[in-house]
Amino acid sequence: MKMKFTPLFFIAFLFSLNISAQENTELYDIIDEVSSERIEKDITKLVSFGTRNTFSDTTSTTRGIGAARRWIKAEFDNISNNCKNCLEVFYQKEIVTPEDGSRIPHKAAVVNVVAIQRGTKNPDHYVIMSGDIDSRASSATDFTTDAPGANDNASGMAGTIEAARVLSNYKFENSIVYVGLSGEEQGLFGGKGLAEYAKKNNWNIIGVLNNDMIGNIDGVDGVIDNRSFRIFSEPVPPTETERERKMRRYYGGEVDGISRQLARYIHKTTKEYLPEMNPMLIYRLDRFSRGGHHKPFNDLGFAGVRIMEAHENYNRQHQDIRTENGIEYGDVLEGVNFKYAEKLTEVNAINLASLAWAPLAPEEVAIGGVVEPSTKLKWIKSNNPNIKGYKIYWRDTTSPTWDYSRYVGDVSEVNLEGIVIDNYYFGVVAVGKNGFESLVSFPKSVF
Numbered sequence: 273m274k275m276k277f278t279p280l281f282f283i284a285f286l287f288s289l290n291i292s293a294q295e296n297t298e299l300y301d302i303i304d305e306v307s308s309e310r311i312e313k314d315i316t317k318l319v320s321f322g323t324r325n326t327f328s329d330t331t332s333t334t335r336g337i338g339a340a341r342r343w344i345k346a347e348f349d350n351i352s353n354n355c356k357n358c359l360e361v362f363y364q365k366e367i368v369t370p371e372d373g374s375r376i377p378h379k380a381a382v383v384n385v386v387a388i389q390r391g392t393k394n395p396d397h398y399v400i401m402s403g404d405i406d407s408r409a410s411s412a413t414d415f416t417t418d419a420p421g422a423n424d425n426a427s428g429m430a431g432t433i434e435a436a437r438v439l440s441n442y443k444f445e446n447s448i449v450y451v452g453l454s455g456e457e458q459g460l461f462g463g464k465g466l467a468e469y470a471k472k473n474n475w476n477i478i479g480v481l482n483n484d485m486i487g488n489i490d491g492v493d494g495v496i497d498n499r500s501f502r503i504f505s506e507p508v509p510p511t512e513t514e515r516e517r518k519m520r521r522y523y524g525g526e527v528d529g530i531s532r533q534l535a536r537y538i539h540k541t542t543k544e545y546l547p548e549m550n551p552m553l554i555y556r557l558d559r560f561s562r563g564g565h566h567k568p569f570n571d572l573g574f575a576g577v578r579i580m581e582a583h584e585n586y587n588r589q590h591q592d593i594r595t596e597n598g599i600e601y602g603d604v605l606e607g608v609n610f611k612y613a614e615k616l617t618e619v620n621a622i623n624l625a626s627l628a629w630a631p632l633a634p635e636e637v638a639i640g641g642v643v644e645p646s647t648k649l650k651w652i653k654s655n656n657p658n659i660k661g662y663k664i665y666w667r668d669t670t671s672p673t674w675d676y677s678r679y680v681g682d683v684s685e686v687n688l689e690g691i692v693i694d695n696y697y698f699g700v701v702a703v704g705k706n707g708f709e710s711l712v713s714f715p716k717s718v719f
């Protein structure tokens with residue numbers, strides 16, 4: 273039978289093209305599908321390798337980082353088998369020697385495990401979720417003592433594997449990369465290696481969600497909190513030019529770099545879809561004087577943030593397992609709250625999905641309206657047929673979040689009557705016909 277093209281059908285079709293993201297129940301499905309039991313199983317497995325120090329044994333089938341990374345690769349391969357080979361799984365490695373850093377005891381390969389779920393529309397644009405394979409004992413160069421690293425960072429690694437399991441059942445426009453990085457504890461070597469690999473292979477990175485310690489709710493500060501977590505983002509990229517730095521004095525943007533926009537996006541998605549959670553935007557690259565694997569990506573000008581628990585427990589970080597003066601030390605399984613790790617994995621999964629389903633952010637956004645009663649914005653209209661239109665966001669200069677917005681349709685410029693440029697910051701997003709929004713593009717030039 274031939275289907276009749278009735279007007280009613282046509283109207284229904286039109287409406288189906290203009291839905292908001294929240295009417296897409298997929299993100300709720302994804303939340304439901306993430307499993308704390310599987311995360312617990314994977315963290316337990318990672319802990320069973322005894323130590324995952326980057327310089328530990330690579331030949332044993334049961335102990336050391338070699339066995340751990342082979343197990344992670346096998347997990348990604350299994351996931352791929354279950355989705356008709358939807359993942360490209362491979363090892364990416366560099367050799368490091370003692371000359372590369374004081375915490376390198378001997379020459380070794382720093383091996384990352386990478387799984388790419390190729391996007392259907394923009395295969396060369398990537399959203400990345402990372403965790404770490406490696407762990408450490410009290411000394412970073414001690415590669416034989418037990419270092420279970422249950423929270424630091426089997427939690428982030430298990431979350432990454434679980435996100436791959438869940439999201440591999442869906443198809444996305446942009447590519448998603450799930451990665452286990454190594455060499456974190458001796459100087460962020462794995463992240464550096466992969467960031468350089470990405471640069472060399474012309475990856476367009478939408479953003480890196482680096483997960484480092486997503487399982488501890490029992491803080492050394494005495495606070496027990498299974499709802500809060502932190503999103504660390506640096507203010508502006510370290511790669512900005514001297515000219516860009518000077519221009520910021522006149523046009524603003526001190527707190528509006530690409531990593532900060534990624535952090536705000538994660539904050540907003542979490543508030544909308546996981547309202548029981550309390551995401552904290554932290555306006556710094558990482559914790560005071562400490563680092564993580566998003567930094568090497570930031571170093572090369574890529575957007576990247578660190579997602580982690582709100583209250584750390586230093587007795588359970590980088591500590592040999594022991595009891596001293598009645599205090600138990602060591603990063604053991606008992607210190608991980610699997611339900612909390614599940615929640616933070618859900619945060620990652622819905623943001624990866626949302627960014628991989630969304631159009632790319634608008635390019636060449638420019639702003640105008642000096643000594644005028646209204647603010648003007650213009651940008652280059654994309655020829656992506658999946659774009660419904662564009663949305664302007666703005667906020668008070670003291671606000672951390674994009675509090676005001678206006679959908680302006682499929683246009684390339686807008687005049688915001690009565691909104692004075694001096695009193696707000698502005699940005700533009702592309703909105704897909706599926707309702708998903710890109711990251712905010714902060715204006716790069718003035719007209």
Ligand SMILES: [Zn+2]
Pocket residue numbers: 424457590
């Ligand atoms: Zn660590």
